[in-house]
Amino acid sequence: MTQWHTGNIVRIEDASPTTKRFWLEVEGLERFDFKAGQFITMDLPIGERRNQRWRSYSIASAPPSVSSVGVTLSHADTMNTIELCIVHLDDGLASGWLFNEAKIGTAIKFKGPDGTFTLPETIENELVLICTGTGVAPFRSMILEVFNQKIPHRGIHLIFGTRTAEGILYQQELEELAQKMPGFRYSVALSREVREGCHHGYVHDIYLKDYAKKRPDVTFYLCGWTKMVDEAVANLIVKMGYERGQVKYELYG
Numbered sequence: 001m002t003q004w005h006t007g008n009i010v011r012i013e014d015a016s017p018t019t020k021r022f023w024l025e026v027e028g029l030e031r032f033d034f035k036a037g038q039f040i041t042m043d044l045p046i047g048e049r050r051n052q053r054w055r056s057y058s059i060a061s062a063p064p065s066v067s068s069v070g071v072t073l074s075h076a077d078t079m080n081t082i083e084l085c086i087v088h089l090d091d092g093l094a095s096g097w098l099f100n101e102a103k104i105g106t107a108i109k110f111k112g113p114d115g116t117f118t119l120p121e122t123i124e125n126e127l128v129l130i131c132t133g134t135g136v137a138p139f140r141s142m143i144l145e146v147f148n149q150k151i152p153h154r155g156i157h158l159i160f161g162t163r164t165a166e167g168i169l170y171q172q173e174l175e176e177l178a179q180k181m182p183g184f185r186y187s188v189a190l191s192r193e194v195r196e197g198c199h200h201g202y203v204h205d206i207y208l209k210d211y212a213k214k215r216p217d218v219t220f221y222l223c224g225w226t227k228m229v230d231e232a233v234a235n236l237i238v239k240m241g242y243e244r245g246q247v248k249y250e251l252y253g
């Protein structure tokens, strides 16, 4: 049965000129459990009908967990708090409401967690995580989960794309993780700015080159808006010859 919760906004921070991080504390629960990569669906006061009001958002923080020494490792302050990373779309009803009306203390009704865009039980393949913009949210959760839980893996490559450097999300944290997490590689593609250390172009250029030689031991995860995801699915399956089962995706719209 669908479980509805109330989340109270406890913190809001700018992540880029068009993107904010929202922290929701779930009322009445000591911990809010979910799998890295899952999403919640919020019922927002932006329409009369249910299908006008519901919007889904990936959870960007790691699942709550306690280390062997009792330290909270949720990266979202407390075990019942989740972080969302939301972009403001021009004329977007929900994102407009969240950016202009929602504030600290605002209560939001939501259901979830839902979704199967999650890590496998045992990570047997190298994971290539490809995203643009806020599509990084589920991947941040997965990467933090692997790091927190010291989950054995075969290499994780995050390929993040945006237009200019000011749109890079979680850059410092991900760069630090690339230094201290063995086997984690972080690539950034900027389509409209030349910047040292970043690829000038699209996310597609990076995996087309790095995984050109077809390998059975790689799984691609794609997350974001239709155009990027459709293009990547076509490249990987049709152009590069990867199996359908090696390509998983989450579409934002």
Ligand SMILES: Cc1cc2nc3c(=O)[nH]c(=O)nc-3n(C[C@H](O)[C@H](O)[C@H](O)COP(=O)(O)OP(=O)(O)OC[C@H]3O[C@@H](n4cnc5c(N)ncnc54)[C@H](O)[C@@H]3O)c2cc1C
Residues within 6 Å of the ligand: 039, 055, 056, 057, 058, 059, 084, 085, 086, 087, 089, 090, 091, 092, 093, 094, 095, 096, 134, 135, 137, 225, 250, 251, 252, 253
């Ligand atoms: C499983 C899932 C997880 C999601 N997770 C996130 C998340 O973590 N963060 C996040 O910001 N969003 C996420 N989304 C998208 C989110 O649910 C909303 O669709 C988004 O916030 C836009 O809603 P809106 O009401 O502001 O726009 P609407 O009023 O619904 O209008 C959006 C319209 O603009 C189009 N559109 C506009 N701009 C773009 C753009 N840059 N790129 C693409 N399409 C555009 C859309 O196709 C649509 O027609 C997720 C969606 C799904 C299904």
